[in-house]
Amino acid sequence: xxxxxxxxxxxxEACMEPAVTLExxxxxxxxxxxxxxxxxxxxxxxxxxxxxxxxxxxxPAFTDGRGYSAARILREAGFTGELRAVGDVLVDQxxxxxxxGFDAFDPDASLDPDDVEAALNRFPQVYQxxxxxxxxxxxxxxx
Amino acid sequence: xxxxxxxxxxxxxARVAEFRDQCERRLAGKLSEDQFKPLRLxxxxxxxxxxxxxxxxxxxxxxxxxxxxxxxxxxxxxxxxYGHFTTRQNIQYNWIKLEDAADILADLAKVEMHAIQTSGxxxxxxxxxxxxxxxxxxxxxxxxxxxxxxxxxxxxPEFSYLPxxxxxxxxxxxxxxxxxxxxxxxxxxxxxxxxxxxxxYVGGGMGRTPMIAPLIRDFVPLDQLVTYSExxxxxxxxxxxxxxxxxxxxKILVHELGAEEYTRQVEEEFAHLLxxxxxxxxxxxxxxxxxxxxxxxxxxxxxxDRSDPDFAVWLDHNTHAHKMPGYVSAIVSLKPVGGIPGxxxxxxxxxxxxxxERYSFDELRIMHTQNVVLPHVRKxxxxxxxxxxxxxxxxxxxxxxxGDIIACPGxxxxxxxxxxxxxxxxxxxxxFAANGKEAALGELKLKISGCINxxxxxxxxxxxxxxxxxxxxxxxQLLLGGSEAEDTSLAKITGPGFxxxxxxxxxxxxxxxxxxxxxxxxxxxxxxxxxGMAPFKEALYD
Amino acid sequence: MKLITGNDLKxxxxxxxxxxxxxxxxxxxxxxxxxxxxxxxxxxxxxxxNVPYVIEAEAGPDGAPRPAHIKERVRALGPTVRVDLTLxxxxxxxxxxxx
Numbered sequence: 001x002x003x004x005x006x007x008x009x010x011x012x013e014a015c016m017e018p019a020v021t022l023e024x025x026x027x028x029x030x031x032x033x034x035x036x037x038x039x040x041x042x043x044x045x046x047x048x049x050x051x052x053x054x055x056x057x058x059x060p061a062f063t064d065g066r067g068y069s070a071a072r073i074l075r076e077a078g079f080t081g082e083l084r085a086v087g088d089v090l091v092d093q094x095x096x097x098x099x100x101g102f103d104a105f106d107p108d109a110s111l112d113p114d115d116v117e118a119a120l121n122r123f124p125q126v127y128q129x130x131x132x133x134x135x136x137x138x139x140x141x142x143x
Numbered sequence: 144x145x146x147x148x149x150x151x152x153x154x155x156x157a158r159v160a161e162f163r164d165q166c167e168r169r170l171a172g173k174l175s176e177d178q179f180k181p182l183r184l185x186x187x188x189x190x191x192x193x194x195x196x197x198x199x200x201x202x203x204x205x206x207x208x209x210x211x212x213x214x215x216x217x218x219x220x221x222x223x224x225y226g227h228f229t230t231r232q233n234i235q236y237n238w239i240k241l242e243d244a245a246d247i248l249a250d251l252a253k254v255e256m257h258a259i260q261t262s263g264x265x266x267x268x269x270x271x272x273x274x275x276x277x278x279x280x281x282x283x284x285x286x287x288x289x290x291x292x293x294x295x296x297x298x299x300p301e302f303s304y305l306p307x308x309x310x311x312x313x314x315x316x317x318x319x320x321x322x323x324x325x326x327x328x329x330x331x332x333x334x335x336x337x338x339x340x341x342x343x344y345v346g347g348g349m350g351r352t353p354m355i356a357p358l359i360r361d362f363v364p365l366d367q368l369v370t371y372s373e374x375x376x377x378x379x380x381x382x383x384x385x386x387x388x389x390x391x392x393x394k395i396l397v398h399e400l401g402a403e404e405y406t407r408q409v410e411e412e413f414a415h416l417l418x419x420x421x422x423x424x425x426x427x428x429x430x431x432x433x434x435x436x437x438x439x440x441x442x443x444x445x446x447x448d449r450s451d452p453d454f455a456v457w458l459d460h461n462t463h464a465h466k467m468p469g470y471v472s473a474i475v476s477l478k479p480v481g482g483i484p485g486x487x488x489x490x491x492x493x494x495x496x497x498x499x500e501r502y503s504f505d506e507l508r509i510m511h512t513q514n515v516v517l518p519h520v521r522k523x524x525x526x527x528x529x530x531x532x533x534x535x536x537x538x539x540x541x542x543x544x545x546g547d548i549i550a551c552p553g554x555x556x557x558x559x560x561x562x563x564x565x566x567x568x569x570x571x572x573x574x575f576a577a578n579g580k581e582a583a584l585g586e587l588k589l590k591i592s593g594c595i596n597x598x599x600x601x602x603x604x605x606x607x608x609x610x611x612x613x614x615x616x617x618x619x620q621l622l623l624g625g626s627e628a629e630d631t632s633l634a635k636i637t638g639p640g641f642x643x644x645x646x647x648x649x650x651x652x653x654x655x656x657x658x659x660x661x662x663x664x665x666x667x668x669x670x671x672x673x674x675g676m677a678p679f680k681e682a683l684y685d
Numbered sequence: 686m687k688l689i690t691g692n693d694l695k696x697x698x699x700x701x702x703x704x705x706x707x708x709x710x711x712x713x714x715x716x717x718x719x720x721x722x723x724x725x726x727x728x729x730x731x732x733x734x735n736v737p738y739v740i741e742a743e744a745g746p747d748g749a750p751r752p753a754h755i756k757e758r759v760r761a762l763g764p765t766v767r768v769d770l771t772l773x774x775x776x777x778x779x780x781x782x783x784x
Binding site: 038062063064065066068069070072076090092093095096097099100118122123124125126127128129130136137138139140141142 | 157178294380385423
C-alpha cells in the first residue's frame with residue numbers, strides 16, 4: 001500500500017488518515033476513514049456517513065465485483081466524501097468504478113494517467129442511471 | 144424489429160475501439176492472459192480446443208436478411224465457411240484468430256450487431272420466444288421488454304463482475320418455448336385486470352446443479368421492470384457465493400437463502416431503488432415498441448396445397464400457428480439426418496437471408512433448439528419456400544421429433560467437454576431415420592451435453608444424454624423425463640452409463656418401451672410420467 | 686513421454702513444443718522429460734503461446750507421439766466430425782485413430 005494516492009478525481013484536499021476496519025470503526029467513533037472488505041455490509045456505515053471523510057473499498061481481485069455495489073449504495077445514501085478503490089484496480093475496470101461513484105484509486109500496480117483518461121472517455125454515452133452525473137441515453141432520447 | 148439510433152450505434156462503435164485496443168495490448172504483451180481473459184470473454188471471445196471461438200449476440204434471437212448475410216460473410220472471410228447456432232439463440236464461429244477479432248466486431252457493428260457480453264460473469268444476451276410477435280397465444284410481443292433490458296444490461300457498471308454468468312429470458316405466453324424457468328431470471332409478461340406486467344422467476348438453471356426457478360413476484364408493473372431487475376441483481380452481486388465457482392450462480396443463493404428470504408431482500412432493495420431514478424420513462428418503452436409493430440399482413444385467404452405428400456409431412460411438423468389469418472411461422476431445420484445440429488454453411492445462411500426477404504418480411508429467428516424460424520410466411524408461399532429449403536438441405540421435416548436433437552459442441556470443439564456430443568447425435572438421427580420409428584414416436588425431445596455444464600440441456604430432455612469421462616474413455620449417461628416447456632421438469636438418470644454405441648441402443652430401447660406402453664395420445668414424456676422409471680430401467684439393464 | 690502444448694497467442698492454433706520452438710504438428714513434438722514444467726513456465730512468460738501446459742504421451746504406432754488423454758488427441762487432429770477441417774483431411778481413418 002502506497003502513502004501517496006496515485007489518482008484522485010476530486011478537487012478537495014486528500015484525506016490521508018489511515019482507514020480503520022469496519023469492525024474497529026464500530027468501537028472507534030472518532031475515525032474519519034474506514035475500509036470495507038468485499039464480504040462486509042456497507043450499509044452498517046449509513047448512520048455514520050456525515051462524519052466520514054473517506055471510505056476505502058477493497059478489491060482483493062479485480063474479478064470480485066462486490067465493491068461496485070458497495071460504492072453505489074454509499075452514494076445513493078448521500079455520501080459525498082472520497083470513495084477510494086483500493087487493491088487490484090486495473091485500467092479496464094476504472095470507467096465502471098467511476099460510474100459507481102468512486103472518485104479515487106489506489107491500485108496495487110500504478111496506472112498510466114493517459115490510459116486512465118482514455119478509459120474514462122471511451123464511451124460517449126451511458127445506458128443506465130448510476131452514481132455519477134451522466135445522463136442516460138433513455139433520458140437524452142426523451143428530452 | 145429494433146433499429147439502432149445514433150446512441151446505440153455510438154456505443155457499439157466505442158466498444159469495437161475499446162476491444163481493438165485491448166487486443167493490441169494483449170498481442171504486445173502488455174496484458175497477461177489472466178488480465179485479458181475477462182475482457183475477451185465480455186466480447187464473446189473464448190479459447191477453445193482448436194482456436195479462438197467468437198460468439199456473436201443475436202438479441203432475443205431476432206435478425207434480418209442483411210444481418211444474416213454479414214454472418215455468412217464472416218464465416219467465409221474469417222472462419223472456415225460455417226457457423227454454429229446455439230441454445231441461447233446466438234451464433235458462434237470456431238476458427239477465429241485473435242488478430243482478426245476486432246475487425247470482425249467492426250464488420251458486425253456496420254449491421255447493428257455485436258458480441259458484447261456473450262460470455263463472462265455479466266448479464267448475457269437476453270433470450271426470448273422464437274415465435275415472439277407471431278404466435279397466436281401471447282399477450283404481447285415480449286421483445287420490446289427484452290430490448291429495454293438489453294440496453295439496461297449493456298455495459299452495466301455495477302453488474303459486470305458478478306459471481307458468475309447471468310442469463311435472462313423474456314416470454315409472453317403461457318406456453319413456454321424458451322426454457323424460461325431454467326434461466327437466472329425468467330420473465331413472463333402477463334395480463335392482470337387489463338394491465339400488462341411481469342412475473343419474475345428467479346434462480347433457475349441447468350449446469351451441475353439444475354434448478355427450476357421459483358416465482359418471486361407475480362406482477363411487476365411495466366414502469367418498474369428495470370428497477371426490479373436491478374434489485375434482483377444487486378442482492379445477487381452482494382451475496383452470491385464467490386468462494387466456489389460451482390456454487391456461484393444465483394440459483395444456489397436463492398436455494399440457500401430460500402426463495403422467501405431472497406424475495407424479502409429483493410423487495411427491500413427494490414423499495415430503496417424506487418427513489419433512485421433508475422427506471423426509464425414509459426415513453427422509452429413505447430419508443431422501442433414502435434420498432435416491433437406488426438408488418439402489414441393482408442389475409443391472402445389461401446390455404447397451402449397439400450397434394451404433395453412430402454410437403455404435407457413438412458407442413459404438419461415444421462409450421463406453427465400465426466396470430467394473423469393466412470400466415471404461419473415456418474421452422475427451418477438445421478438437423479439434417481446425420482448432420483451436425485445447429486451448423487449452417489455460409490451458403491445456407493445466404494439462402495436464409497434471401498428467403499426471409501422474399502417470404503417473411505425480412506425477419507428471421509434463431510430457436511434455442513438450434514433451428515431457424517421464418518416468422519411470418521403466407522400459407523400460399525409455403526410450397527415454394529419448402530422447395531427452396533429442400534434444395535439447400537434445410538427442409539428436413541423433423542421439428543420436435545427424435546432427429547431434432549439439441550447437442551452442444553462437445554469434445555470435438557469445446558475445451559470443457561469430457562465426451563463428444565455430435566457423433567452421438569449423428570448416430571441417433573441416422574438410426575431412427577433408418578428404422579422408421581421417428582414418425583411413430585412423435586414429439587420426443589432429445590438433448591445431449593458433453594459435460595456437466597449442460598449446454599446441451601440434457602436435464603430438460605424428454606430423453607437426455609450426458610457425456611462423462613470414465614477413466615479416459617467417453618461414457619454416456621441416459622436421463623429420462625425432463626422438460627423445458629411450461630411443464631418444466633428435470634430429467635433423472637436411469638443408471639450406469641453406456642459406451643458410444645451402447646448409448647444409441649439404449650435410446651432405442653427407451654423409445655421401444657414407450658411404443659409398447661403408451662396409451663392413445665400420449666407423448667413419450669407423458670408415458671414416462673405415468674409409468675415412471677421402473678419399466679425403462681428393466682428394459683435397459685435386465 | 687512429456688509433451689508441452691498450448692494455443693498460439695495470435696491464431697489460437699494448437700501448438701506443440703519441438704525442443705527449440707513450436708509446431709502445429711504433433712509429429713514434430715519433442716519429449717521434454719524432466720524439463721517440461723520449467724519450459725512451460727518459461728514459455729508462458731514469453732507470451733507467444735497461451736497457457737502452455739504439460740501432458741503425458743507415448744510413442745504411437747506410426748511413430749508420432751500419442752497423447753494419453755482423448756482430449757489431447759482431438760486437439761492434435763481437429764474435430765473428429767469434420768475431418769475435412771483437420772490436419773489430416775485425406776486420411777479417412779484419422780478420426781477413428783483418435784478414439
